Amino acid sequence: MKIVAIVGSNRKQSINKKLVAFMKERYRDKVDIEILPIGNLPMYNQDDELTPSEVVTEIKKRVAESDGVLIATPEYNHSIPAFLKNALDWFSRVDKVMIKKPVMVVGATPGVMGTIRAQLHLRQILHALGALTLPGNEVLINAALEKIDTEGNMTHEPTLAFLDTVMDNFMDWVEKTKYL
Numbered sequence: 001m002k003i004v005a006i007v008g009s010n011r012k013q014s015i016n017k018k019l020v021a022f023m024k025e026r027y028r029d030k031v032d033i034e035i036l037p038i039g040n041l042p043m044y045n046q047d048d049e050l051t052p053s054e055v056v057t058e059i060k061k062r063v064a065e066s067d068g069v070l071i072a073t074p075e076y077n078h079s080i081p082a083f084l085k086n087a088l089d090w091f092s093r094v095d096k097v098m099i100k101k102p103v104m105v106v107g108a109t110p111g112v113m114g115t116i117r118a119q120l121h122l123r124q125i126l127h128a129l130g131a132l133t134l135p136g137n138e139v140l141i142n143a144a145l146e147k148i149d150t151e152g153n154m155t156h157e158p159t160l161a162f163l164d165t166v167m168d169n170f171m172d173w174v175e176k177t178k179y180l
Contacts, residue, residue, distance in 0.1 A: 001032065002031075002034070002065070003066060004085065005033050005142065010083050014074070020106075022148070027167055030167070034066075041086060050094065060090065064095070069104070071103060072107060073115055075115040075116075088125055092128075100175050104137070104167075105165065107119050108147075115140055134169065137170070
């Protein structure tokens with residue numbers, strides 16, 4: 001199974017980057033996770049959507065060819081970062097690569113809310129794009145600096161067990177939605 005991952009932060013020490021890198025390694029025997037480099041995407045501009053740059057075309061192709069998408073988002077001002085929204089705007093135009101694409105949403109934060117507001121907003125956006133967001137499996141990792149060590153390893157056993165369960169549920173979701 002081929003999953004592409006999108007990290008909604010361009011910060012070098014992003015907790016969400018660490019989380020996705022950890023997931024890529026932990027689940028490597030079950031699923032191939034490729035982290036997409038959305039940092040090079042130009043800002044979406046409708047004037048350019050019919051003749052997008054090569055980087056836009058390549059990333060959209062990878063999303064289209066994947067079996068599913070993993071999105072990790074931080075929370076900025078009760079929403080998703082512009083960095084992530086820009087990628088989703090590109091994905092939603094012309095060939096619309098997110099339609100019927102299974103999506104798993106995760107988020108980690110040093111705070112107490114676990115990116116809940118950003119994830120709610122992201123799910124609303126994904127619904128508008130026609131994506132098939134994994135229902136009922138919210139991965140809202142709060143106090144992440146206490147649960148993910150400096151090397152990026154998840155050290156909090158209850159969170160790790162939950163993440164394992166949700167990842168299995170996502171792989172089942174990808175299979176169930178394959179023929180929609």
